[in-house]
Amino acid sequence: MTANPAAGDGQxxxxxxxxxxxxxxxxxxxxxxxxxxxxxxxxxxxIEVARAMGDTSAVVKQQIKRETxxxxxxxxxxxxxxxxxxxxxxxxx
Numbered sequence: 001m002t003a004n005p006a007a008g009d010g011q012x013x014x015x016x017x018x019x020x021x022x023x024x025x026x027x028x029x030x031x032x033x034x035x036x037x038x039x040x041x042x043x044x045x046x047i048e049v050a051r052a053m054g055d056t057s058a059v060v061k062q063q064i065k066r067e068t069x070x071x072x073x074x075x076x077x078x079x080x081x082x083x084x085x086x087x088x089x090x091x092x093x
Contacts, residue, residue, distance in 0.1 A: 010034055010035060010037075010038040013034045014031045014034050014035060017030045017031045017034060018031060023084070025080060025083055025084050025088075026080075026084070026086075026088065028080075028088075029076060029077070029080045029088025029089060030088060030089055032073075032076055032088070033073065033088060033089040036069050036072065036073050039065070039069050040066060040069050040070070043062045043063075043065045043066040043069065044066065046058070046062040047059055047062045047063060047066070050062060076088060077089075
């Protein structure tokens with residue numbers, strides 16, 4: 001199953017971010033956060049399904065996807081902070 005991060009609830013959120021009166025760098029950061037949050041959520045669900053089915057290789061694949069997305073989010077946060085002096089978004093608790 002392949003996620004389409006721009007589909008469904010994520011697409012409306014991204015469109016709202018891009019239409020907002022925000023600096024361009026903030027729009028990019030927040031849109032990236034919204035899209036990657038959808039991917040992370042999908043990966044978490046896929047991990048649960050794979051574990052329930054006993055599919056170890058699928059669990060590992062989804063864990064790699066999840067950790068790669070987390071790393072990409074940290075990189076963009078760092079870049080945004082260096083450029084603007086502010087975080088691009090707040091991570092959920």
